[in-house]
Amino acid sequence: MPDFLILAILTGISVALVAGPLGCFIVWRKMAYFGDTLAHSALLGVSFGWLLSINLNLAVTCGCLLLALILVMLQQKRVLATDTLLGILSHSTLALGLVIANLQSSIRIDLSAYLFGDLLAVNVTDLLTISAVSAFVITALCFLWRKLLALTVDEDLAKVEGVNVFQVRTFLMLLMALVIAIAMKVVGVLLITALLIIPAAASRRLSKTPEQMAVLASLVGIVAVAGGLTASYWWDSPAGPSIVLSAAVLFSLSLFFRQKV
């Protein structure tokens, strides 16, 4: 197996591992649109990174984290009650990112790498950064697991029972921003939400407990990465979209199972 493929597989696996449990929270809490908004605005981070000529990964991460905080604030003030508002934010940040990226005539940015991912071009540094972030987010999720579950069951109930709802919710958004920043390399901003929610949705029918669903979602993600990269290797299909497609195939297969709980 060529080196670039091994690097791609390992990187894909580290992202899939964290995308599973995080994706479950996105599905349970119906946050898919939040994920979209965060992901689309990541491109704005890329554009600003170029504009200010700072490290792009850093720019994307900071951009995502900043937007996550802004979204939490807006949500807190109940401004963000509607899908419409999220839709406006999501697509206008994407559009702004695209416009700024194209305005820079000096260097042409390879936009498709950011829009659809560039998994086959990852280097060792990328792999190390991504697996470090992934490990950090998984650890954080484990520590917060009980509180996150309580929050997901009912926020009011959690608050009355003494969970600091605002703090935990903010932390979840920041973790999501981090994962989006690293998952960008794998599937690109347009397909990140799919990588997060499809494995989680595919594992729903096969799980009896939240923990089972989270672990299974990671496994489905890993299989999807393997399937997508295989397809990409043999048929020269784009890696990111192929991964999402194979996740979708796994989801369709899951429909043949009877829901247990």
Next chain:
Amino acid sequence: MQSSNVALDQPLIKARDICFSRANKIILDKVDIEILPAQILTLIGPNGAGKTTLVRILLNLVNADSGSIVTKPNLSVGYMPQKLSLDSSMPLNVRRFLALTGANKAEVSEALERVKVPDIGKHVMAQLSGGELQRVMLARAILRKPDLLVLDEPVQGVDIAGQSTLYRLIADLRGELGCAVLMISHDLHLVMAQTDTVVCLNHHVCCQGHPENVSDDPAFLELFGRQTDAGVAIYTHHHDHSHDNGICDHPHESET
């Protein structure tokens, strides 16, 4: 029941002059309310009278515009919202939900037994019927042993026969746990036997006291009509409560 040295009648929650308005509409106007240990307090009033808002303010889920709330330190509260926001995409069964309180298997079984639904342990939380959910929430309260149990319309979606059973269960649990109960209800006579104090709310406190006194209070009659019929009936509420027709002739704090 209360083993601490604190005086038994020190209120668990004491709220004064609570005002709350939203979108230029006054929801709560100078509401005073206090909940004593081991007391069952029922909050009644027509739809839109601000009952749920008041409870949410007392639980610190919403901030009042003005007024003061004093809560007993380290008050542990069991809360039963009208509905959980839980989505069916989460595979969470009743036993697991109850185990989130930190209880072990035996304790969970015992609690389910106590609320008379021993067989629904494997049911999915998101698919419980109204009555089952209320019982599961009561089981949860048993496991958490709160000082105060707050129930928002506990009999919603429960048939009439089930309603009185549920109220009796709540009253029994109050006896066993020694906790106070704050309950929102639409109708009075089903809860009467079990309630110590009724607070009749329609943006302000219209009247309060023992249920029998309250049910004769002119302000209550104005809101609910006379409920002499002990039979089972669905009440229609008169939603417009006006103060200038002379029927509601008791003094109001807001007017004194």
